[in-house]
Amino acid sequence: MKTRAITGFFFLIVMIGSLLLGPQVFMGFYLLLTLLCLHEFYGLIIKSGIAVNRSAGFINAVAIFGLFGLINYHDAPVYHHLLFMLTLTMAGIFGQELYKISVSPFANIGFTILGLVFTVVPFTFFHALAYIQGTYNFHFPLAFLLMLWSNDTGAYLTGRAFGRTKLFERHSPKKTWEGFIGGVLIAAGAAFVISLYYPELDWKQWVSVAIIIGVIGTTGDLIESMFKRSINVKDSGGLLPGHGGVLDRFDGLLFAAPIVYTYVHFILNA
Incomplete structure (x- = not known):
């Protein structure tokens, strides 16, 4: 527990620091996290006996996150033209398979490609949250993280104190309905406090974001648990002592970020 707490504290400081240090650091840090998550995802898939195209996957990850990130940072026509390069990098995933001897090339x-959809696309949406009003504003991604952490912590504490009814025992035996509800309520409370300092949305809208994060983030956690159980592994990696892998820490973000971005986009452009 002590190791887990120390690791979590320093990792949170680094994550928050990346937001406060400006758009370049923010983009670079979350590109790194994206690649680490993709690395762990491919590692898990390889353990299941499937030979993913790592090199082509990483090239596409950098291209997708980098190009959309540059468009957010500076919406210049040249970056829109470069997006067409993704047709070549994606084709490389197929072409590389021609030179391999494999019984299941399309698997x-x-x-x-699933690795790109599962890890890269969600982080691209999360990065775009900082530019959802046109210019860099760390309030949205920071608020997202604060609500996500509040939900996780609230679910853990209320689940330990009051948990009786299993939420989805087949995939995650420790999760309970009481913990799930407690996590969402605590995240909603955090959202109300955020609304007092970040006026970009009113309190009802911030609370709605918290509910989305709580519900969809928990679903993402369950889906990753299902995935890991299907290949008989406990953690996605060992990079974070006491926490497992990077993918384990961001499973909620991966599913919630695109939906939160969509919700906030329509709220701000209604």
Whole structure:
């Protein structure tokens, strides 16, 4: 527990620091996290016996996150033209398989692309949250993280104190309905406090974001648990002592970020 707390504290400081140090650091840090999550995802898939195209996957990850990140940072026509390069990098995933001897080439291709959808696309949406009003504003991604952490912590504490009814025992035996509800309520409370300092949305809208994060984030956690159980592994990696892998820490973000971005986009452009 002590190791977990120390690791979590320093990791949170680094994450928050990346937001406060400006758009370049923010983009670079979350590109790194994206690649680490993709690395862990591909590692898990390889353990299941599928030979994903790592090199082509990482090239596409950098291209997707980098190009959309640059468009957010500076919406210049040249970056829009460069987006067409993704047709070549994506084709490389298929072309690389021609030079491999494999009994299931399309499984390799499919899981290589799934890694991009599962890890890179969500982080691209999360990065875009900082630019949802046109210019860099760390309030949205920071608020997202604060509500996500509040939900996780609230679910853990209320689940330990009051948990009786299993939420989805087949995939996550420790999760309970009491913990789930407690996590959402505590995240909603954090959202109300955030609304007092970040006026970009009113309190009802911030609370709505918290509910989305609580519900969809928990769903993402369950889906990653289902995935890990299907290949008989406990953690996605060992980079974070006491926490497992990076993918374990961001499973909620991966599912919630695109939906939160969509919700906030329509709220701000209604």
